[in-house]
Amino acid sequence: MENGEYLCVLGPTGSGKTTLLRLIAGLLRPDEGAIYFDGKPVNRLEAHDRNAVYVPQQYALFPHLTVLQNVAFGPLARQKPEKEALDAAWKTLEMVRLSWRAKAYPNELSGGMQQRVALARGLASGADLLLLDEPLGALDARLRLDLRHKLRELVKQSGFTAIHVTHDRDEAMSVADRILVLRGGRIQDHGVPPRVYMRPSGIFVANLIGGANLLEGIVDKVTEEGSTARMRGGLMIRTPRAPLPTTEQPVILAIRKETVEISSRDIQRDNVLKGEVREIHFLGSFREYLIRLTNGDVIASRRFLEGMESEFKVGENVTAGFDCRDIIIFAYPRQGLRKELEIS
Amino acid sequence: MQGTRHQIANAPTPIHRVLLFLERSSARADVRKIVYSAALVFFLLIVITPAIAGIVVQLLTLPTLTLSHDVFERMQNAVGWSFIIGLTVSSLDVLAGIPLAWLIVRRRGHLTTILDSLADIPFVIPTVALGFSILEFWGSPTGISQIFGASGLFSPGTLLIMLLHFAFSFPVIVRVMVGEFLNYRETYEVAARTLGASAFTAVRTVTLPILRPGVLAGFLLALARSLSETGATIVVAGTFESGTVFIKNARDAGLSAAVVIASLILIAVSLVVFAAIKIIAPRFRVAPLKVWPNLERKLSNRNVVGVRNAGSLLVFLVFVLLPCLFIAFPAVEAVLAGILGEALAGIGPWDRFWSSMFLSYVVALLATFVNIVFGLPIAIMIARNRFGGRTTRIVDTLVDLPIIVPSLALGVSLSFFWGNMGALPEFWVLVLAHTTITYSYFVRAMAASIQGIALELEEAARTLGATPLRVFRKITLPLTKYSLLSGAILVFTRSIDETGATSAVSRALKTAPVLLVDWIRGTVQVTPEERALGVGFLVLTSFLALVALRLVALRKPKGRS
Numbered sequence: 001m002e003n004g005e006y007l008c009v010l011g012p013t014g015s016g017k018t019t020l021l022r023l024i025a026g027l028l029r030p031d032e033g034a035i036y037f038d039g040k041p042v043n044r045l046e047a048h049d050r051n052a053v054y055v056p057q058q059y060a061l062f063p064h065l066t067v068l069q070n071v072a073f074g075p076l077a078r079q080k081p082e083k084e085a086l087d088a089a090w091k092t093l094e095m096v097r098l099s100w101r102a103k104a105y106p107n108e109l110s111g112g113m114q115q116r117v118a119l120a121r122g123l124a125s126g127a128d129l130l131l132l133d134e135p136l137g138a139l140d141a142r143l144r145l146d147l148r149h150k151l152r153e154l155v156k157q158s159g160f161t162a163i164h165v166t167h168d169r170d171e172a173m174s175v176a177d178r179i180l181v182l183r184g185g186r187i188q189d190h191g192v193p194p195r196v197y198m199r200p201s202g203i204f205v206a207n208l209i210g211g212a213n214l215l216e217g218i219v220d221k222v223t224e225e226g227s228t229a230r231m232r233g234g235l236m237i238r239t240p241r242a243p244l245p246t247t248e249q250p251v252i253l254a255i256r257k258e259t260v261e262i263s264s265r266d267i268q269r270d271n272v273l274k275g276e277v278r279e280i281h282f283l284g285s286f287r288e289y290l291i292r293l294t295n296g297d298v299i300a301s302r303r304f305l306e307g308m309e310s311e312f313k314v315g316e317n318v319t320a321g322f323d324c325r326d327i328i329i330f331a332y333p334r335q336g337l338r339k340e341l342e343i344s
Numbered sequence: 345m346q347g348t349r350h351q352i353a354n355a356p357t358p359i360h361r362v363l364l365f366l367e368r369s370s371a372r373a374d375v376r377k378i379v380y381s382a383a384l385v386f387f388l389l390i391v392i393t394p395a396i397a398g399i400v401v402q403l404l405t406l407p408t409l410t411l412s413h414d415v416f417e418r419m420q421n422a423v424g425w426s427f428i429i430g431l432t433v434s435s436l437d438v439l440a441g442i443p444l445a446w447l448i449v450r451r452r453g454h455l456t457t458i459l460d461s462l463a464d465i466p467f468v469i470p471t472v473a474l475g476f477s478i479l480e481f482w483g484s485p486t487g488i489s490q491i492f493g494a495s496g497l498f499s500p501g502t503l504l505i506m507l508l509h510f511a512f513s514f515p516v517i518v519r520v521m522v523g524e525f526l527n528y529r530e531t532y533e534v535a536a537r538t539l540g541a542s543a544f545t546a547v548r549t550v551t552l553p554i555l556r557p558g559v560l561a562g563f564l565l566a567l568a569r570s571l572s573e574t575g576a577t578i579v580v581a582g583t584f585e586s587g588t589v590f591i592k593n594a595r596d597a598g599l600s601a602a603v604v605i606a607s608l609i610l611i612a613v614s615l616v617v618f619a620a621i622k623i624i625a626p627r628f629r630v631a632p633l634k635v636w637p638n639l640e641r642k643l644s645n646r647n648v649v650g651v652r653n654a655g656s657l658l659v660f661l662v663f664v665l666l667p668c669l670f671i672a673f674p675a676v677e678a679v680l681a682g683i684l685g686e687a688l689a690g691i692g693p694w695d696r697f698w699s700s701m702f703l704s705y706v707v708a709l710l711a712t713f714v715n716i717v718f719g720l721p722i723a724i725m726i727a728r729n730r731f732g733g734r735t736t737r738i739v740d741t742l743v744d745l746p747i748i749v750p751s752l753a754l755g756v757s758l759s760f761f762w763g764n765m766g767a768l769p770e771f772w773v774l775v776l777a778h779t780t781i782t783y784s785y786f787v788r789a790m791a792a793s794i795q796g797i798a799l800e801l802e803e804a805a806r807t808l809g810a811t812p813l814r815v816f817r818k819i820t821l822p823l824t825k826y827s828l829l830s831g832a833i834l835v836f837t838r839s840i841d842e843t844g845a846t847s848a849v850s851r852a853l854k855t856a857p858v859l860l861v862d863w864i865r866g867t868v869q870v871t872p873e874e875r876a877l878g879v880g881f882l883v884l885t886s887f888l889a890l891v892a893l894r895l896v897a898l899r900k901p902k903g904r905s
Contacts, residue, residue: 025538046644047537048546054538060531064553073549077541125539 001161003128006152008172009165011182012208012343017165018057020182021131024163025054037129048077052129057137059118061106067117068093068102074125092124093117095154112143119151123158130155130162136171144168148175169209173197181205198256203330206254207341212328213255213299216337219247226324229253233295238270240324250332259326260301262289262318269321275299277316291320363817370813380730383721384739391780392742395754398761399611402604411602419590419606423613426587426750429502430570433509434517437566438559441517442552443656448518449525451653460522463660466515466668468887470841472857473879475576476864477671478508483580486674500582508580509573511664513566520562524555543644560625564618565747571614572750575843575861588752588844595756595848607753618748675880678873687877693870697859697878701885704855707771708839711778715786715835716828723790724816728799747784754781755848763849770853777849781842782835789831793824833893840886856882 001007011017022028024035026047034041042050053074062070068089075085093099096116106114115135122130135151136144152175155162166172172179173193181188181196181204189201189209200206207214217229217237229237229251239253261267275291278298286304289312293299299320303311312318333340369375411419448460466474480486482498498504532554536546552559574588581589587610594602642648678684687694722739729736746754755777762773797820805815821828843857850858860882862868863875870878 025534027534027537046542047534048540048542050538051540052538054534056531056535058529058531060529060535062532062536062550062554064556073536073541074539077536077539077545077549121535121539127538127540131538 001163003161004156004159006155006162006164006175006177007180008176008178009163009180009182010167010169010172010208012167014184014343015182016185017167017182018133019185021054021133021163021165024129025052025131026050027054050129051127052131053122053125053127054131055118055122055133055135057134059106059114059138061114061117061121063106065105066102067098067104067106067109070106070117071121071124074121074127078126080126088126089120089124092120095123095157096120111139112147115139115147119154123154123160128159128161130160132162132164134166135164136168137166144171151175173209179209181208199328200254203252203254203333203337203340206328206330210254210256213253213257213260214337214341215253215255215297215299216332217251217253219249219251222247229329231295232297235273235293235295235297237273237327238324239327239329252330252332252337254328254330255299255322255326257288257300258286258302258304259322260299261321262291262301262303262312263321264312264316264318267319267321270324272319272321273299274317274319277312277314277318280310280312280314282310289318291318293320367811367813367817370816371811376812380721380725383718384725384731386718387722387739387742387783390776391783392745394761394776395746395749395757395780398757398759399604399607399753400757402600402757402760402764403608406601406604408601411599411605415594415599415602418585419594419602419609422585422590423587423606423609425502425585426571426610427613427617429506429509429586430567433506433513433570434563434566436510437514437517438563440656440659441514441562442521442559443652444660445518445521445525446547447653447656448522459657459660462665463515463518463522466512466664467837468883468890469668469671470857470882470886471512471573471576472579472841472843472860472864473671473883474512474668475508475579476860476875476879477669478504478511478576478667479580479864480674481667481670482507500580501584504580504582505577505584505586507663507667508576509570511667512573512576513569514660514664516566516569517562520558520565521555524558524562528555542641543649544640545644548640556626560621564621568614568618568747568750571610572752572844574752574847575857578861579864588750591752591756592847603756607756610753611749611757614748614750671879671883674872674876675883678877678880681873683871683873683877687874687881693863693868693874696854697856697881700854700856700859701881703771703774703853704840704857705885705889707774707778707855708836710775711782711839712786712832712835714775714779715783716832719783719786720790723787724794724820726787726791727794743784743787745784746781750844751781751842752844752848755845758845759849770850773849774846774853774855777845778839778842781845782838785834785838786831789827789834790824793827793831794820797823829893829896833890836893837886837890840889 009017009020019028023030026042026045026049030043034043036042037050037052047054062073065073068086071092072085072089075088076082080088090099090102093102096119098113098116098120101109101113106117109117115138119132119135122132132151136147139147148171151164164172164175173196176193178191179193179196180190183204189196189205196205197209200209200212203214206212215231215237217231220228220230220236222241224241227239227241229239231237237253261269266272273293275293277289278292279290281288281290286302287306287310289301289303289310291299291301301320444459444463448456448463469477479500483500483504498507528551532550533546536550537543541549571587574592577586578589578592585593587606591603591606591610594606686692687697690698722743725731726736726740726743731739758777758780759773762768762776763770768776801819801823802815805819806812810818841857842855843861846855847858847861854862859868860875860878863870863878
């Protein structure tokens with residue numbers, strides 16, 4: 001990790017996100033391996049000597065202390081003189097716009113305010129690494145959206161390095177400098193959000209982050225210009241060459257839903273498939289159409305900017321088209337597709 | 345309703361019919377009101393009022409209230425010492441008990457599980473037996489003094505009383521604190537640690553302040569037990585007098601004015617002390633944010649923690665566990681001396697002993713039964729705020745009265761009330777006195793437990809068509825069964841244990857611990873072997889009774905956390 005970076009750790013429940021934070025904070029000891037801060041191993045350092053603040057999911061604001069005392073706890077524990085500590089706490093409270101509640105006790109605050117106090121407490125602590133465990137998890141959906149960017153902005157403003165753990169991929173993508181995808185304690189992918197979204201490193205990540213269509217097939221032909229894959233029922237799909245050019249190898253084609261075009265007429269695309277609309281899901285800014293292809297496979301397409309009425313009706317015959325460059329090929333997972341996608 | 349009918353069709357026993365009738369009746373608001381009112385009337389008129397009224401009436405009707413100068417001085421000293429001993433011992437309890445409770449909760453392992461059970465041993469041993477054991481252990485040539493070649497390391501008096509009170513009140517604090525630590529959300533401490541506080545700082549500035557109500561409750565419980573204890577204190581007091589010892593001596597000497605005045609003072613002062621601690625302590629803050637980083641860092645050091653753990657273990661071992669277990673030696677010796685047959689046959693003093701034992705257990709069973717029947721509605725009332733906020737608050741406060749006020753003083757009042765005004769037979773006065781002094785334990789345990797059940801569960805059951813009694817039988821009771829039994833066990837053991845109130849209300853009848861006090865003090869002539877064996881029997885029976893009750897209690901239903 002770089003200094004000043006905002007890293008999001010994304011993973012389903014039980015993937016080891018919290019464990020990772022607790023390891024870094026020094027609250028758990030690793031069985032093996034080492035943790036480095038600024039190139040120095042910190043395995044032997046106690047939690048209070050690590051300069052890494054853990055902000056738990058439920059905030060753990062000390063109920064017997066006022067907001068100001070809560071925020072001043074860190075600097076005082078790190079041996080700042082009382083006046084200096086209180087000044088720092090006050091400044092941080094002003095930054096999160098809560099100085100007017102300095103004398104209140106945590107249980108007198110709303111959820112959003114508590115979240116800001118917890119953040120302020122971390123920021124004022126004199127540490128330089130912030131470990132945020134589902135920082136927005138306890139808030140209402142609407143508030144969560146509002147506070148996301150505020151959170152990132154405050155962390156950046158204070159020059160902190162942050163590790164933000166979440167299971168919400170939209171949250172991760174919109175606030176992170178880089179995303180780290182975790183599953184069963186193992187790193188699945190690590191990179192900037194657009195890269196992880198557009199070119200995921202594996203089927204699991206493609207499904208978790210992009211919610212991509214996953215079609216099963218077998219590599220048919222490999223040529224200089226491109227390859228083809230044979231789907232169920234003999235349906236052929238033109239695919240890019242890379243990265244698995246062995247014929248007769250079973251593969252998974254991942255195609256993001258928004259790259260699939262749907263039309264009632266013929267269209268100019270590398271692949272054009274016939275099918276029938278089976279379901280339509282309205283999701284506000286877009287509609288998702290589930291189209292059953294002639295071979296029985298189902299492919300999803302997203303259409304933005306439609307009107308009140310959907311342009312296609314259930315049962316209507318349509319064509320679905322997508323280009324080679326939007327297809328990512330993965331080798332068929334050894335333990336089967338279902339197992340590969342399993343959350344836990 | 346469908347389900348109920350189905351059940352009846354399968355098994356139309358009279359019990360089912362009665363239950364069905366009761367369940368139907370419970371749907372009627374007036375019936376419920378009658379049940380709650382009956383329990384409330386019982387509580388106010390039978391439990392609380394006599395405990396206060398008796399002594400007030402006696403005070404007003406006493407021919408003379410003047411005490412001779414030296415009796416007055418004796419009384420003053422005795423009451424003063426009671427509080428000095430109580431406050432000192434309770435403070436030491438807190439200091440030594442918190443690290444031990446910490447060790448039990450945070451170092452989960454086989455050893456600490458054993459330690460957890462060992463910490464309960466003093467609860468099993470009736471206090472009089474503990475007093476005898478402490479006397480033998482610290483104060484006689486056969487005890488620990490052998491090692492030091494002395495004829496008795498400590499002679500009877502203040503120090504021995506403190507050792508005794510520490511031994512029986514220490515487990516109270518440990519129990520309370522273990523419960524507190526288990527319920528405590530560790531994330532507070534975790535947050536403090538990552539904010540830069542050392543382990544010791546985190547506990548001092550975050551954990552303990554958050555748990556302060558628990559610490560305070562434990563302290564008050566220990567203090568109350570210390571102020572209240574009579575029988576065992578007399579055993580180890582020698583010529584020294586604490587408040588309760590003075591009242592007992594004065595009563596034996598027929599100084600009724602001294603008894604009344606001393607009891608009244610004891611009641612008044614303990615009420616004031618408890619109120620003061622309850623009101624003032626929450627406002628008192630020990631600059632929680634002040635940090636002495638270097639010192640506290642050193643105290644968090646692994647070695648220092650090791651020394652601290654070893655220290656608290658040692659304190660527990662030397663001052664609590666060993667003196668408790670020491671009782672076994674003289675008892676076994678007595679058995680080896682060959683008086684077992686005589687004792688079991690009831691020859692000589694043993695005839696009286698066995699009838700006392702019988703009396704003890706009958707009284708304890710009756711008191712437990714009465715407390716369950718009349719305490720349950722009060723517990724529900726407190727837990728669920730049944731009679732509106734104000735009534736509930738008043739009842740809630742009054743329920744603690746029998747714990748706060750020294751039981752001997754309560755006994756004095758009860759004896760006047762029931763003996764003179766009620767003119768009840770002595771046996772029933774005894775049962776009522778035991779009901780009063782143990783009342784708080786059952787109600788408190790049950791109220792806390794019922795409060796712990798989500799109200800939604802009961803509401804869901806109501807909307808599914810269950811009448812209030814059915815909800816209680818099928819939802820509330822199964823979920824609180826464990827507390828019901830442990831509350832009952834508490835009442836039972838406290839009743840077996842009690843000497844203060846018992847000796848105050850009874851003249852001819854003597855329960856086992858009261859009789860044993862006479863044996864140990866020598867007011868009744870028995871041999872040392874007989875004395876030791878008698879104490880041994882009391883410990884053994886109370887141990888067996890507890891094991892039996894535990895076995896019933898531990899059969900927890902499945903699916904409960």
